[in-house]
Amino acid sequence: MKAALKYLLPFALGVAVLAAWQITVRALDVPVYLVPAPSDIARAFADNFPSLMASLWATLQVTLIAFVLATAGGVGLAVIFSQSRMVENTLYPYAVALQVTPVVAIAPLILIWVGYDRIELALILIAFLVSFFPILSNTTLGLKSADHNLIDLFKLYGASRWQILVRLQLPSALPYLLGAMKIAGGLALIGAVVAEFVAGSGTATGLAWRIIEAGNRLEIAKMFACLALLAALGIAIFAALSALEYALLHKWHESALKKQG
Amino acid sequence: MLLSLRDVSKSFASGTQALKGLTLDVGAGEFLSLVGPSGCGKSTALRLIAGLIAPDGGAVNFAGDKPETGFVFQEPTLMPWANALTNARLALDLEGVARGEAEARAAEALARAGLKGFEQAFPRELSGGMKMRVSIARAIAAKPKLLLMDEPFAALDEPARQALNDDLLTLWREDGMTIVFVTHSVYESAYLSTRVAVFSARPGRVVEEIALKPPAQRDERYRLTPEFAAAAGRISAALKAKP
Known part of the structure; x- marks a missing residue:
């Protein structure tokens, strides 16, 4: 009963809000170019289905490629940091500098350098820059959080640095990495959208471009449809990464234990 | 003899001197307990024997090659x-x-x-x-030929601790290994050991070595015997003595 309520209540709230929205907009006769009713948005969605799906696919591609690159790059650099204090001390300040500089401010530069004829590459690069840092910093912290007594025990048994890394440090960092991936997945989507807004026109074909396009034409219902798709995409990424986290951690990690209790 | 520590001293980067003039022999097959006040360097001595840290002065010598060594920490460390x-x-x-x-x-x-x-x-x-x-x-x-244990049962409740004491003695007897066992419990050391090395307060060194002759097979009843009480009394007195 409690479990059913957990899913039923948010769903019921959503339905109630949509119903109230629909009734209010119709009752007050709000023009569709200001606030479209949910039914208008659904119609806009159906009418533009092929082009919206193509845009969703474009945005999804940029987001996923950037996310995978950020995860691989972040983990790779964190592993290098864990092996060499000197490399970490040398590079970390620049990673921080890159992180704290607002990506919107760097985006035009990247677009110019990479070129509008290779817009997809530029979008991926920008989304990568936004999502890279949480992976790097959390994995670096996770690799350092391995139990020091266990490291001593590994050394006592003659373990190589490789064995300590693979059998001890990487598993210790896994909960940190998975937490960072949930953040980075959302950031990659934000990066992909922001990059397209900055690009503004040209060959970009993602959902962000559809929003600009629809806004210019005052197709507000279509803008809402794009927004709903972006939200759904963000939720899907988060849900997929949460499922991955559960699959990898639920047998042993404390965070999963509390949910069971 | 399995190994010996000769005039070993060890300080840490923080400036704390953990050990000074520690000399101690460990015989093959014995169950040696290191007993002393908190922070007296018992654990440091164990890590020196394990080779996890190196002494500042003095030497840790093994008779022959360094034996296969096991280590059990106070935490399970799994x-x-x-x-x-x-x-x-x-x-x-x-x-x-x-x-x-x-x-x-x-x-x-x-x-x-x-x-x-x-x-x-x-x-x-x-x-x-x-x-x-x-x-x-x-x-x-x-x-392992040598098993180093750093207050392994300190965090356990009394029944679990006594059960583990007995099971550890069985393993020790069956495998013929040498155990160096750090504890701050007088009674635990009196129950388990064939020899007890009592440490001074920091910087630690051995102030007294007490050889014990516990029965080969012992169980809860041994804790109630005069022999056990006498052994505990000797260790306790050595701990309290101000050299």
């Missing part, structure tokens, strides 16, 4: 992502023992440590005492 069997296999895995053989030996070690049937259990599913048993199984799976 890998939380690995089940009991995989944890017990650690030393064998790192030494490159074939998987099948490593699993068989680890399963045997778990059974001997009293955990038959818990091979697949993850650490968080086990009680404190059972986790410590996994830790002991991991240490004995590699058949």
Whole structure:
């Protein structure tokens, strides 16, 4: 009963809000170019289905490629940091500098350098820059959080640095990495959208471009449809990464234990 | 004799001098307890013997090659992502023992440590005492000649601690290994040891060595005998003496 309520209540709230929205907009006769009713948005969605799906696919591609690159790059650099204090001390300040500089401010530069004829590459690069840092910093912290007594025990048994890394440090960092991936997945989507807004026109074909396009034409219902798709995409990424986290951690990690209790 | 520490001193970067003038012999096959006040360098002595840290002065010498050494910490120090069997296999895995053989030996070690049937259990599913048993199984799976134990039972409740004391003595007798056991409990050292080295306050050194002759087979009744009381009394007196 409690479990059913957990899913039923948010769903019921959503339905109630949509119903109230629909009734209010119709009752007050709000023009569709200001606030479209949910039914208008659904119609806009159906009418533009092929082009919206193509845009969703474009945005999804940029987001996923950037996310995978950020995860691989972040983990790779964190592993290098864990092996060499000197490399970490040398590079970390620049990673921080890159992180704290607002990506919107760097985006035009990247677009110019990479070129509008290779817009997809530029979008991926920008989304990568936004999502890279949480992976790097959390994995670096996770690799350092391995139990020091266990490291001593590994050394006592003659373990190589490789064995300590693979059998001890990487598993210790896994909960940190998975937490960072949930953040980075959302950031990659934000990066992909922001990059397209900055690009503004040209060959970009993602959902962000559809929003600009629809806004210019005052197709507000279509803008809402794009927004709903972006939200759904963000939720899907988060849900997929949460499922991955559960699959990898639920047998042993404390965070999963509390949910069971 | 298995190993000896000669005039060993050790300071840490913080400036704390943990050990000064520590001289101690460890004989093959004995159960030697290191007893002393908190912070007297007992654990440091254990880590020196293990080779995890190097002395500033003096020397740690082994008769022959450094023996296969196991280490049991105060915390169970298990890998939380690995089940009991995989944890017990650690030393064998790192030494490159074939998987099948490593699993068989680890399963045997778990059974001997009293955990038959818990091979697949993850650490968080086990009680404190059972986790410590996994830790002991991991240490004995590699058949060490020398087992170093750093207050392994200090965090356990009394019944779990006494059960582990008896099981540890059985393992020690069966495997003929040498155990160096750090504890701050007079009664634990009196029950377990064939010899007790009493440490001074920091910087630590051995102020008295007490040889004990406990019966080979002992159980709870031994704790009620005059011999046990006398042994505990001698250790206690040595601890309180101000040299």
